[in-house]
Amino acid sequence: MDKVEVIIVGAGVIGLAIAAKLSQQFDSVLVIDKNASFGEETSSRNSEVIHAGIYYPQHSLKAKLCVQGKAMLYRYCQERHIPVNKIGKLLVAHGKEEEDFLKETLISAQKNGVNDLTWLSQQALKELEPELLASAALLSPSTGIIDSHAYMQSLLAQAEQHNAMFVAQTKMLSARPTTNGFEVLFDSQGEHLAINCKYLINCAGLHSESVAHTIEELKKSHIPKLHWCRGHYFSYQGKSPFKQLIYPTPRDNGLGIHASLDMGGQLKFGPDTQYIEQLSYDFPDKLKAKFLSQVSQYFPNIDANMLQPAYAGIRPKLQGRNDSFRDFVIQTCEVHQLKGLVNLFGIDSPGLTSSLAIADYVADKLKVV
Numbered sequence: 001m002d003k004v005e006v007i008i009v010g011a012g013v014i015g016l017a018i019a020a021k022l023s024q025q026f027d028s029v030l031v032i033d034k035n036a037s038f039g040e041e042t043s044s045r046n047s048e049v050i051h052a053g054i055y056y057p058q059h060s061l062k063a064k065l066c067v068q069g070k071a072m073l074y075r076y077c078q079e080r081h082i083p084v085n086k087i088g089k090l091l092v093a094h095g096k097e098e099e100d101f102l103k104e105t106l107i108s109a110q111k112n113g114v115n116d117l118t119w120l121s122q123q124a125l126k127e128l129e130p131e132l133l134a135s136a137a138l139l140s141p142s143t144g145i146i147d148s149h150a151y152m153q154s155l156l157a158q159a160e161q162h163n164a165m166f167v168a169q170t171k172m173l174s175a176r177p178t179t180n181g182f183e184v185l186f187d188s189q190g191e192h193l194a195i196n197c198k199y200l201i202n203c204a205g206l207h208s209e210s211v212a213h214t215i216e217e218l219k220k221s222h223i224p225k226l227h228w229c230r231g232h233y234f235s236y237q238g239k240s241p242f243k244q245l246i247y248p249t250p251r252d253n254g255l256g257i258h259a260s261l262d263m264g265g266q267l268k269f270g271p272d273t274q275y276i277e278q279l280s281y282d283f284p285d286k287l288k289a290k291f292l293s294q295v296s297q298y299f300p301n302i303d304a305n306m307l308q309p310a311y312a313g314i315r316p317k318l319q320g321r322n323d324s325f326r327d328f329v330i331q332t333c334e335v336h337q338l339k340g341l342v343n344l345f346g347i348d349s350p351g352l353t354s355s356l357a358i359a360d361y362v363a364d365k366l367k368v369v
């Protein structure tokens with residue numbers, strides 16, 4: 001194989017969703033990943049929550065693609081028998097200031113087309129979630145949880161059904177524009193090989209910035225700086241005290257240390273936010289005290305002995321420590337003038353929720369570039 005129509009760099013949920021979509025449009029699609037299998041980085045280290053699309057600024061890509069992606073994802077899961085549960089989420093407030101924030105959130109959610117939020121009083125909350133401490137909450141009934149591994153498996157199977165090929169343990173080293181696309185150089189288990197393609201899609205997640213720097217003729221001014229922001233999770237042993245997902249008001253560049261359940265009913269708390277310079281999934285010992293202090297604000301009966309370090313994930317953020325909101329960046333030749341190249345930068349949360357809508361967005365862009 002020395003020539004294909006599309007090369008997708010990165011087999012996380014975004015690369016796989018794009019592969020599933022483009023394989024219906026193009027005869028030869030190649031997805032490569034440097035790891036031993038698909039989805040071994042951010043896509044398997046997240047909360048597995050299908051977000052409603054509540055917080056993002058109106059008209060942003062995050063708002064639009066999250067709301068579209070949520071509806072597409074529930075439909076997809078139903079059609080393909082992927083474990084999913086529209087479990088609902090409570091966004092909780094403590095006191096007047098946070099209640100005012102919830103009122104603003106209600107309005108911004110409506111602007112994004114999320115019209116199903118309801119206000120719950122303290123009394124109503126006590127009946128719904130007796131272990132929860134809050135003065136009021138917004139209930140988001142369209143928030144859910146998904147088995148993200150089963151979802152990625154299904155996307156890959158769908159792509160392969162349409163003759164796409166997935167090759168693991170293959171790292172993109174560089175790319176050079178040709179008259180009709182790119183010549184892309186790979187290291188596949190120590191062997192160097194070059195493959196030509198018409199379209200090159202960079203969805204390398206945490207590495208999308210460094211991958212972009214290896215593309216000849218791509219101006220450095222088009223490559224944004226990525227900030228790595230690690231989030232840790234603690235699992236909570238025993239039966240979950242909550243039936244729904246519990247989110248405090250957002251803080252510190254994240255959604256706050258929330259309580260979420262996985263499809264097996266396991267309760268976990270997290271993620272927090274910690275900007276890091278080196279890629280590492282280390283789990284600092286001192287975190288337990290921070291988690292206990294934040295979670296006990298909404299779950300006062302938390303038992304410290306039941307809290308066990310679980311895992312960490314790293315967000316590829318465009319937003320630095322003190323920056324305001326940054327949107328997804330999906331960059332085509334309209335921006336960088338390199339025909340056939342699509343770069344995806346800063347696909348942090350709600351990337352999992354938005355994945356099918358992002359794939360449609362990329363496919364539409366390829367029709368016009």
Ligand SMILES: Cc1cc2nc3c(=O)[nH]c(=O)nc-3n(C[C@H](O)[C@H](O)[C@H](O)COP(=O)(O)OP(=O)(O)OC[C@H]3O[C@@H](n4cnc5c(N)ncnc54)[C@H](O)[C@@H]3O)c2cc1C
Binds near residue numbers: 013040048171173349
């Ligand atoms: C802590 C945390 C919680 C989150 N919670 C949620 C949530 O609840 N809901 C939600 O919607 N979103 C959530 N997200 C966001 C979501 O997980 C991401 O948006 C999504 O997984 C990004 O997928 P991706 O395919 O872009 O990246 P990745 O999954 O990181 O995939 C990129 C792939 O590119 C490969 N790669 C990189 N460089 C190369 C190279 N040179 N050659 C070959 N392959 C390469 C990597 O090996 C990797 O497999 C969360 C993220 C984090 C970190």
